[in-house]
Structures are given as structure tokens and as C-alpha cells.
Amino acid sequence: MREITNQIKDIARKLFEEKKIDMFLAWEKSEFDFQSMPFFARSAEEVEKIIFDEFSVHNLSNALLRFRDGKQRIGIVVKGCDSRGIVRLLEDHQFTRDRLYIVGVCCPGMKDPLKAFRNESGFEKTANADLEADKCNDCIQPNPVIYDVLLGEEQPPRMQGERFKKVKEIEAMTPDERYAFFEDKLSTCIRCYACRQACVACNCRTCIFDESRPQWVGREANTSDNMMYHIIRASHMTGRCIECGECERVCPVHIPLMLLNQKLIKDVDSFFGPFDAGLKYEEGAKPPLSQYRENDPDDFL
């Protein structure tokens, strides 16, 4: 990891010196060892703060949305999942490839700073012995799919066993059991919208949940409005979720959001597939929900 950090710094420094970029997105250390946080270097001097370690879990491609209207040329460090986010941004015309210099890092699996901090905090009775980010257990693409330079050794996917196993378990329940399961999970939602904000696929300029005329979803934090929020949020992720798992990681009340997202990934794959969002970038290629075919199944709507 230290070696990769040094390589990243060298690349970033060189890019700044050659005036090829205006900003470089990576991580820096905050107060605790486990606290890596997104860092936006704007000069060769600031590059010294950059680190890449086992807590560099955040999906930085989401931060690009902040600069989509600008002209800055940006260098960015991506892991496998983050790189799929970049492909999605390019496919959705949120960013142009020529503004980006992408440093890909083959990801050996990350640890979750939130988990580590929760252990330290005294706000919970039980400590998580293992700090491994849960999202990494379902990883199918640890190696970047789009990059200008690739660092580290290629890694095997960490997902063990059958894909969509948990989704299939839920599908096997009766409708009432399924409803009870989701009602229980979603009723605890506090509507902080962290899942939306952390998501790279959520790139609408005005979100449907921020609309007030008309107000599509009520603002009460009760079971009904919460479920409407999550049904709508999930369905908007259809064909766009790149399985980076940030939504579930950041959720302060631990709602298993990936169960919804993975169901839709599975459906898109079976209705229109084979398809996985953001696995390959081809200029001009369109994801299934951006095009119409006469034999598209009705049931998906």
C-alpha cells in the first residue's frame, strides 16, 4: 500500500508540474489511523498529503459530480467499483473523458472507517472484530475497468459462492413475509438521504424527493413515506447501480439497501441482459434502459 501511495504521489506531482490537471482526487489521513477521508489536492505541494491505504473505501467518482459544470481537468484515483462509477458518468454524459486522468488501483478489499470508528465510539455494545467493509464481500470487479495508468497487481473477485444469494432467499418468501421484512428494515429510516448523496448513479440535478411542486413523496418519517422513498430510489437505480455499496455503508441505521439494488441488477440482467452496469466503456454505447427495443418485456415497467 505504501508503494502504491508513493506511485500515486509521483503521478499526481508530475501531472501538476506538467500542468495537465487542476485538481487531484485521492485520500488523506484525518485524526485517527483508521480515518481516511476524501482529499482534493490542488497543487503539487498538497500532493504530499495524499495516502492510499486499506481504509480508502470511499467512492470518489461521486465527487466528480461537484465539478461537472466546470472546466477543471481532474486526476482521480479509482478502485474497481469506483471505475465503474466513472463509466456510468461518461455514459450519462455527466463528464467528458478528456477532462479526466484516471489512476486505477487494483483493489485488495477495503476496511470500513465507519466500522472502525463505531468500535471506538462507545455508542454500541458489540464491537465488530472484523473491519472489512461489508460491500467488498460481494465484489465482482476489484480491478479498474477504465484507466490511464494501472497500479498494483490484478486481484481475483472476492465474491464467494452464488451471486444474488440473499436476493434469492427473499424471493423464496411469501409476499406477506417479504413485506414484513422490508417494513421492519425500512421503518427505521431517518430520511437523512445519505444513500442518495453518496451514490454516483444519483446524478439528477433536481432530485424527485426535493421537488415540492408537486411533492411526490411525503416528508413524514413513517413507514409509508419511508417505503415510498426507498421504492422510488431503488427503481431509479435500475440499470445504473454499479454495486459500489456506498449507500449501505453510509446508512446510519443499517438498512440493507443492496438487497434492493441487487434485485434490480438481477432483473435487468435477466430481462435485458446479460448486463452489468459500468463494466465496460464503449463510446456511444447505451445501457438497456436508455434504449427501446420492441421485444422489451412489459413486466419490467
Add this chain to the structure above:
Amino acid sequence: MKVMKKAKVEKVIEALAKEHDVYVPIQRGAQTGFFSYRTYNEDYDDIMLDTLNVYQPPKSIVFPQTEKMYGFKSEGQKINIDQVFEESEPKIIFGLRSCDLKAIDYLDELFFTKSYEDEFYRARRKSTVMIVNACYNPGTSCFCDSMGVSPNEPENADVLIHDIGEGDFAWEAKSDKGEAVTELIKDLLEEQEATLPTLKNFKRKVDYEGVAEKLKDMFDHPMWEDMSYPCHNCGICTYMCPTCYCFDIQVKTAGEEGYRFRCWDSCMYREYSQMAGGHNPRELDKERFRNRFLHKLQFFQERYGEPLCTGCGRCIVVCPAGVSIIKVIEKVKEADV
């Protein structure tokens, strides 16, 4: 000194729960918060009087996330208000910490002073008894003493309990309300000698002195932009904060009937400052980020003489991007103006 033995803790809560809705810090699955003892389920729940604190602060008991205000019905041209929802059932918050109690003091300032009294808040607040669990072991993210809060000798507690080891608690009634609830359970307490623990050192310190004054000239300082970059502008920090109180008033109707309710809102959302004509004075992420800290560290201080932060450290722990209010305060101190 009166002592509540470990074996009696649940009995005390049960006895109090006969006439009160008692809120207890509970670990429920992956969540921790103050939940009503009526919903307590031995199989899933674990009472947390021995841990530092819980994630979800007790503010929702006196100021719920969603609260109905009044119901109405329309008949032709006329609208009749047929129900006013004031909640004044006797409640006890059992085992909250000083920082969270102080936060409720700030809510009192807000809802009771400056010439307006909020009746919905008053109904809940006046019927609530605070049983405070004195804090002797500050955690990694705690900095309450830096924000003027005493962790083990809080003001305004109705009852103060002290963990004296072995799971036993010393029990001190501090107010009339406190005396009244003590009366209800006096048979469960024992009289014995007890030495109170000593307060351990804080691992975190921050110097808030003069920050509010300095912030007056820092509205356009470049640090806000730098610091706001990692922030996602989600509402975790505001909803987990024991002091954040912003709310929105909205209405829900079905046919001829409907009700008006208020629900928490967050300055982190774009919709929060959206105006009817389409203009938004805080359009940028940076502006919303700045507003949160200015409100906490400057505006509230100017209006009420204290900062709107009690140093509980929740926002620092839960922030997905690692933003820390301590760092913000330190940056303000360091900044050249």
C-alpha cells in the same frame, strides 16, 4: 446515599413504567437509541447503561422527527379544525448523558424564550422527567467540557445517577420532579455508603474561546470551500445531532380531511432554503455546509449566549466522509482573517 443495585435496575424501570412512558438507551439489533420500555423485547434488546452513549439522541422524545399538530375537515367553503394533537403523557428519559441533557436545555431556550412559547413542545417537555446518567469516562470523540458542559455534574437534571461499579448506581434526586419519581420506587433503593468515581481525562480538547466573534469576519473565507469538498451534503450529522432543531411544517390531505404536521428538516438539503419564487439563497454545497457551522458556532451564540454544540461527538463518528466539527473549530482558530 441511595443506591440502585444492579439486580434492581430493571425492576426500577418496570416500576416507573407503570405511570410513565419510560425511554431507555437500548441496543436493538444494529441500532442504538432511546426506545420506549413498552417496546422492550428481551430477545432482541440490550439495555445500555454501561456504555458511553447511544447513536440516536433523546431529542426525538421531546421533539419527534414527525409530529402531528392539528387535524381539519372541510365542509363546503368552511374549514374546521377538529383535533389538536398535544402529547402530554408523563414520560421519563432514563439514563441520558449530560451532553444530551444540555442539548434539551438549548431546545428549551429555543422553544420557550424570545417571546414565543411553542405549545406542542411545551406539552411534551413539561411532562418529561430527566434521569441523567453521570459520565466519568469520556469517549474518543467526546469534547463536552470544551463546549461548557459538565459531564458528571449537569445542571437541570431531575435525578442524577452515578455508576459506582459492579453495575450499581448511586441515586440522587435533584428537583421536585425527581423527588416525585424517587418516591415511586423508594422501596427498590437501598441506603448505603458509596464513593463516586473520579472523572477521567478528556482525550479531545478544543478551544472554542472567541470563535463566534472571529467567525463574523469569515463568511467569505476560502476555508469553507476546501472543507466542504468531502461533505456529501447528506443529513446524517443534523439528524443525529442532539441539538439540531430545524423543522418544516407541511400538510397531508385525503379527500375532505387532512392534518398539518411538522417534521425535522436539515440545512444540508437544497430544498431547505428553496423559496417559493424559485430563488435559493444557499444553492451551493459550500454555502449549506458553511451555514451548518455558522449556526452552531456563531448565530446561536449571538442569540442565546451559548454555542449550539454540546460536544457529544456523534456527528464526528457517523459522518461518512470524515468531516469533524473539532477540525472546523481548529481551522477557524488558525485562520488568517
Add this chain to the structure above:
Amino acid sequence: MKSLLEYMGIEPGRYQTAWISGSEGTKFQEVMKKLVDDVTALGPNRKLRYAK
């Protein structure tokens, strides 16, 4: 959407989709009749409603 709603526990049949052209009046009538019959058979929906 249909698939997601069913996954979240809404009974199959409560949400239906169909393509009907503006000129297919008979088809519209048939689809609507089937929808009403299906939903009547399922009874009132209690899910996704607020009940504290």
C-alpha cells in the same frame, strides 16, 4: 417496477402494465375490467399505508 414491488411484498396483480394504443378501445376495456376484477379479488390494500 412490477418486479420490485412484488419483491417488496406487494401482491402480484395489484400493479399491472400494458401497452394500449389510442385506437385499441376494446383492448383498453378488457384490460381495465381484468385489473378491476384482479384488485377486487385481492381486497383493500393495507400495505404501504401509514398505520402506527
